[in-house]
Amino acid sequence: MLRKILKWTGIVLGSLIVLLLTGYLFIASNIANRTDKTYSFAAESLAIPTDTATINRGEHLAVIKGCTDCHGANLGGKIMIDDPALGRLVSTNLTRGRGGVPADYSTTDWLRALRHGVGRDGKPLLFMPSHETTLLSRQDMAAIIAYCQQVPGVDNELPENDLGPVVNVMTYLDKMPLLSVEKIDHNRPMVAQIDSTEGIAQGKYLAVSCSGCHRPTFKGGDPVAPGFPPVPDLTLTGNPGKWTKDQFIATLRTGKTPSGHQINNDNMPWKMTAQYTDKELASLYQFFHSLN
Numbered sequence: 001m002l003r004k005i006l007k008w009t010g011i012v013l014g015s016l017i018v019l020l021l022t023g024y025l026f027i028a029s030n031i032a033n034r035t036d037k038t039y040s041f042a043a044e045s046l047a048i049p050t051d052t053a054t055i056n057r058g059e060h061l062a063v064i065k066g067c068t069d070c071h072g073a074n075l076g077g078k079i080m081i082d083d084p085a086l087g088r089l090v091s092t093n094l095t096r097g098r099g100g101v102p103a104d105y106s107t108t109d110w111l112r113a114l115r116h117g118v119g120r121d122g123k124p125l126l127f128m129p130s131h132e133t134t135l136l137s138r139q140d141m142a143a144i145i146a147y148c149q150q151v152p153g154v155d156n157e158l159p160e161n162d163l164g165p166v167v168n169v170m171t172y173l174d175k176m177p178l179l180s181v182e183k184i185d186h187n188r189p190m191v192a193q194i195d196s197t198e199g200i201a202q203g204k205y206l207a208v209s210c211s212g213c214h215r216p217t218f219k220g221g222d223p224v225a226p227g228f229p230p231v232p233d234l235t236l237t238g239n240p241g242k243w244t245k246d247q248f249i250a251t252l253r254t255g256k257t258p259s260g261h262q263i264n265n266d267n268m269p270w271k272m273t274a275q276y277t278d279k280e281l282a283s284l285y286q287f288f289h290s291l292n
């Protein structure tokens, strides 16, 4: 009897393991195919001004859009994550130093990356939020490119990306923005310029940078990855809906909420939101307060 039970337990467990392995192999090969796909988009061009005001605007944008968070303050790139479950995710050295973008990396190449989410070879850029940068206005796009093109070269040679099982599975379940190329409406033209007066329109434009975690509805939801806290609701139905404008601004400047909770910058990039101007934060506040 016991032998029989043991035998059947063994068969059931064995079959489960085979099933799980087959499932994982299927997912891994699906993601490998999608990351290796070659895309082709019509080459675009854009006039890039080089005046100081534009460069300064580009520098501000590089900070508030998180380019410096992921690519490093000097844009020299870095290993963002390296662990057995997630794998190794590496941001590009965007400068012309050793290990950086090629000397002839042109405005067309910048646009292909920022508008379409693919590299020069047409292969998807992994984990680069091009589904957000594609929504930049033409004027802001030009300013960011202008700034990036003139930063001093940084010598920093980096290893390749190497996706781990958790990234494969989460991407398969559409729980991680690994392949922004798949999320972009590639025929959408850039809007020329955004109304930069304080108000809901500017807030909505800026809030694109919050939508990846706080969700497109800004109602929050499950943690963005295992081990992170749940993402809060930013609208009138959430805590910030009860805050004054000054409390909202103070929270995004210091990471400390009115109830005294200190937010960890690894969970919520408040060191990035701290760099927004008062006007930009006030616009975000107005926008979130317009959402029920």
Ligand code: HEC
Residues within 6 Å of the ligand: 061, 062, 065, 066, 067, 068, 069, 070, 071, 089, 090, 091, 092, 094, 101, 109, 110, 113, 114, 118, 119, 120, 124, 125, 126, 127, 128, 129, 133, 144, 148, 161
């Ligand atoms: C969430 C992190 C993250 C943010 C924010 C981010 N990037 Fe990236 N970016 C990456 C990663 C990772 C790669 C490398 C993708 C790859 O190698 O497949 C990348 C690649 C790129 C490339 C492609 C270079 C090439 O090989 O052709 C450009 C250009 C770029 N980023 C510019 C920017 C700019 C400008 C910003 C700000 C507007 C920005 N990135 C914001 C993570 C990020």
Ligand code: HEC
Residues within 6 Å of the ligand: 206, 207, 209, 210, 211, 212, 213, 214, 224, 228, 229, 230, 231, 232, 233, 234, 238, 239, 240, 251, 252, 257, 262, 263, 264, 267, 268, 269, 273, 284
């Ligand atoms: C990388 C993901 C991520 C991004 C991007 C992000 N947030 Fe958050 N945010 C979080 C998480 C997670 C928390 C909860 C942190 C905690 O519980 O400690 C949070 C908390 C907050 C809070 C506090 C809410 C509360 O109820 O206490 C505010 C306000 C906030 N975020 C605003 C923003 C704004 C505005 C942006 C865009 C400019 C933004 N966040 C971008 C992940 C993110």
